[in-house]
Amino acid sequence: MRRSPVTAVCTAAALAVLLGGCAPSETAAAPTVTVTATVTVTPTPAPEPTPTTPPPPAAAPAPAPVPNAAAPVVEPGPANDLGARDGANGTPVLDDSGMPVSYTVVAGDSFFDIAQRFDLPQQQLLRMNPQVHDFGETVYIGNVINLDWTKTG
Template sequence: MQRSGGGAAASAPLTVAVGGALAFVLALSGCAPAPTPPPVTIIATVTATPEPEPTPTPAPVPPPVAEVPAEPAPAPVPNAPAPVVEPGPAYDLGARDGANGTPVVDGSGMPTSYTVVAGDSFFDIAQRFDLPQQQLLRMNAQVHDFGENVYIGDVINLDWTKTG
């Protein structure tokens, strides 16, 4: 019998010790209720909103009156075709790459023709004799493909008075 009494007495303090430890753990873990903050007092002040000043409306502007032209505009006149201005005679500016041959000159020293040599191009011949390529093509109807193909021995006319 002593045993059962001793066992009961021993278990009571154990229960108390566990309960005290539980309260300690709850206090440390933040589960305890937070303290209540002090009350806050709000004071509201009512201010009247000022009334806006009415803006005066501008007087209506009458719409502009369309003016009637005194006379109708003249009918457009087409332009006259632009005149074809051929630059003057050919001048030899000297041999250059693409135009190394020797020109034939007349009695006054003006070049009248040029014979194509190896390495010549129609564009360079026109540059050497200070002529636009289109004019040199008009002066030499025998040159085909806009001067792309000139051959060794071809004679190029440089006399602007003789076309053909």
């Protein structure tokens, strides 16, 4: 089967186009591609106003804060001797009515146990005895502890 010369040229041209990208040709220049872009400007539509509700009426300003009053110091009352115990073995000094008014620290005593023996909160006993330092941690043999709640020091 013989091909016509036109078919042979078309086939050769088609092969040249197809294979043209596979092997670089030194004589052929790179094809120039021209792209045309058309830009259309569309204006941004103006937003439509939305109906708004009126703002709520302004609330009354908050009242100024009032500081709390100082907590009252409640003194439980006179010392009540509950009897000797470990940590408070000494003998208290009593007044005419038999109420303890002072206590002298003896060996083995602790300030906490003295407060417990005389039914007084340790903080109250500390307020009644400003000469005792370190929250009652340091009491010495011979220290006189005031138990009269009407007198301090």
